[in-house]
Amino acid sequence: MLKAKTINGIFCWARDVEKGNDFFCPECGEKLILKKGVYKVHHFSHFPTSFCEYGRGETIYHLMTKQKIYDILKKDPLVTYVDVEVRLEYCRADILFIKNNKKIAIEVQLSNISIEEISSRTYNYMRMGIAVLWLRSIYPLYCNSNEYLPPPLEKYIHCLYFGRVYYWLNDGDLIKAGHFEQRSEVKENDWLGWNTRVYFKRKVVRFGSELSLLKDFNIKFRQGWEGGSLSIPKGVLYMDEKLAWWEKKNNSAKSYFDQSSYFGDLNAK
Ligand SMILES: [Zn+2]
Numbered sequence: 001m002l003k004a005k006t007i008n009g010i011f012c013w014a015r016d017v018e019k020g021n022d023f024f025c026p027e028c029g030e031k032l033i034l035k036k037g038v039y040k041v042h043h044f045s046h047f048p049t050s051f052c053e054y055g056r057g058e059t060i061y062h063l064m065t066k067q068k069i070y071d072i073l074k075k076d077p078l079v080t081y082v083d084v085e086v087r088l089e090y091c092r093a094d095i096l097f098i099k100n101n102k103k104i105a106i107e108v109q110l111s112n113i114s115i116e117e118i119s120s121r122t123y124n125y126m127r128m129g130i131a132v133l134w135l136r137s138i139y140p141l142y143c144n145s146n147e148y149l150p151p152p153l154e155k156y157i158h159c160l161y162f163g164r165v166y167y168w169l170n171d172g173d174l175i176k177a178g179h180f181e182q183r184s185e186v187k188e189n190d191w192l193g194w195n196t197r198v199y200f201k202r203k204v205v206r207f208g209s210e211l212s213l214l215k216d217f218n219i220k221f222r223q224g225w226e227g228g229s230l231s232i233p234k235g236v237l238y239m240d241e242k243l244a245w246w247e248k249k250n251n252s253a254k255s256y257f258d259q260s261s262y263f264g265d266l267n268a269k
Pocket of ligand 1: 025026027030046052053054
């Protein structure tokens with residue numbers, strides 16, 4: 001975790017404090033270890049003997065992403081409030097910010113979260129009047145190999161966001177959206193003089209243009225949807241406004257955006 005409480009109960013960032021003081025977990029109140037120096041991003045963690053789940057499994061990559069997005073949003077005049085690891089009624093948001101009087105949460109800690117949790121949190125964010133962006137902080141480098149096996153969690157997010165998964169590009173300040181496409185291919189084999197054809201399907205990722213977190217994204221409402229084994233909840237999403245770049249005609253993407261009038265009254269409290 002990037003933030004902890006001091007002995008006086010005040011929140012502090014690991015990067016702003018020094019060793020030799022005591023720091024406590026905002027969830028369980030236990031004493032924490034301050035990790036500075038050799039670590040790429042200063043942070044707090046529990047002692048190995050702790051049973052508290054808060055902050056568990058968080059990688060340096062996640063911490064860096066959270067801190068970097070916070071720093072970008074903090075500098076932007078469009079953003080009137082931003083904080084990390086914010087305790088809310090139903091969950092703790094990795095990043096919470098306010099833009100144009102609208103509350104938006106960004107979730108980057110996706111490696112140890114289940115599909116059920118993504119679903120229930122998306123729904124709960126809507127109940128709290130907060131739009132959500134599920135962002136992959138791990139950019140799949142092997143995407144460029146033109147062959148990609150998206151994990152179930154990415155397939156779910158793909159469905160939730162009408163055919164997009166967002167990846168944070170850690171070397172820049174931008175996001176790339178990927179669309180998974182099923183492609184059928186035929187492979188001809190010549191085996192001992194027998195000509196055989198093998199049909200197979202594979203997923204290919206098609207990337208859209210790079211997106212700015214503030215300029216290219218807006219708040220959209222989505223209806224719930226059920227199909228096959230998938231159940232997508234109603235939700236308020238923070239997503240890009242680009243049309244479906246993977247289609248020749250962009251009609252289907254447009255129709256999703258036209259039903260966004262629900263948000264007219266989604267004001268920050
Ligand atoms: Zn704790």
